[in-house]
Amino acid sequence: MTEPLSPQAERPPIRPLTTGEVQALLDGREDALAELREEITANFTAGPGAVLLRGIDPDLFGEGRFASALARIGGWLGSLAIQSPQGERVARVERKPGDPTARGTYSDAELRPHTDLHDILALACHRVAASGGESLLVSARDLYAAVRHEAPDLLAVLLKPYVWGGNPALQSANRPRPRLPILFPPDAAHGAQVAYNGYFLRRGGEAAADVLARFDALAQRLADQTLFNLIPGDMLFWHNWSWLHGRMPFVDREDRPRLLFRLWIRSILAARADPALVELGRRMDEDHKITSQWEKASP
Numbered sequence: 001m002t003e004p005l006s007p008q009a010e011r012p013p014i015r016p017l018t019t020g021e022v023q024a025l026l027d028g029r030e031d032a033l034a035e036l037r038e039e040i041t042a043n044f045t046a047g048p049g050a051v052l053l054r055g056i057d058p059d060l061f062g063e064g065r066f067a068s069a070l071a072r073i074g075g076w077l078g079s080l081a082i083q084s085p086q087g088e089r090v091a092r093v094e095r096k097p098g099d100p101t102a103r104g105t106y107s108d109a110e111l112r113p114h115t116d117l118h119d120i121l122a123l124a125c126h127r128v129a130a131s132g133g134e135s136l137l138v139s140a141r142d143l144y145a146a147v148r149h150e151a152p153d154l155l156a157v158l159l160k161p162y163v164w165g166g167n168p169a170l171q172s173a174n175r176p177r178p179r180l181p182i183l184f185p186p187d188a189a190h191g192a193q194v195a196y197n198g199y200f201l202r203r204g205g206e207a208a209a210d211v212l213a214r215f216d217a218l219a220q221r222l223a224d225q226t227l228f229n230l231i232p233g234d235m236l237f238w239h240n241w242s243w244l245h246g247r248m249p250f251v252d253r254e255d256r257p258r259l260l261f262r263l264w265i266r267s268i269l270a271a272r273a274d275p276a277l278v279e280l281g282r283r284m285d286e287d288h289k290i291t292s293q294w295e296k297a298s299p
């Protein structure tokens with residue numbers, strides 16, 4: 001069994017919601033939420049860039065009001081991006097085979113540690129699986145320290161830029177895609193950051209397979225030490241460039257399958273380590289819009 005990296009491995013803080021805050025979210029009122037809004041905003045401008053809100057009873061809210069409450073809080077942090085050619089800004093994450101554009105969204109498979117393409121991400125748990133489905137967040141700070149300590153030869157390679165490919169199931173404009181380092185050292189404006197998605201980097205074709213494999217193995221080892229369970233009602237927000245995320249495979253209950261709601265948020269609250277990071281989300285938004293227009297124009 002692997003020893004923990006350090007007792008200080010970074011984890012998202014849990015912020016319990018007060019009864020008044022839960023009621024205000026349920027009623028769609030803003031008046032009792034000023035303190036919560038300030039705390040969450042400060043978490044992204046000057047804090048760890050991750051927070052787990054706990055205290056909602058999702059059965060009391062139902063799916064619609066639960067998803068709306070998530071979107072309301074996400075709207076405090078930035079603007080909600082569309083998540084598919086269908087254009088939804090709050091996506092359902094649930095097992096549903098047969099959609100080639102969605103990849104992990106509709107699968108029950110393991111999702112190894114990675115970043116997505118927008119600045120802030122959120123997942124809210126409405127129903128858990130029968131077994132499995134544990135979440136993971138690995139901070140870029142821990143990742144950067146581990147690479148320096150355990151694989152210093154890898155560091156120089158991770159600081160070089162690599163092109164990110166696109167999703168072949170989506171239509172796309174014919175123009176160059178962004179090239180970005182995988183790791184960004186901390187500086188005066190921000191902590192260590194990371195931009196890593198094995199799927200898109202492999203599609204880009206520039207990053208060597210052994211580099212991706214070594215980085216994946218190191219990230220997964222850290223991830224194994226930070227697994228946690230989202231419980232029904234939990235809403236998790238995190239800065240995509242400051243944390244890798246992922247989940248373990250799961251098995252659904254037949255009558256009540258696992259259901260999460262997800263946000264992709266464009267946000268300038270936390271500094272980006274590289275201005276080109278914004279391009280990843282922009283290109284994803286653009287591909288979804290182009291695909292939507294293409295599908296409408298197709299017979």
Ligand SMILES: [Fe+2]
Nearest residue numbers: 114115116245
């Ligand atoms: Fe993801």
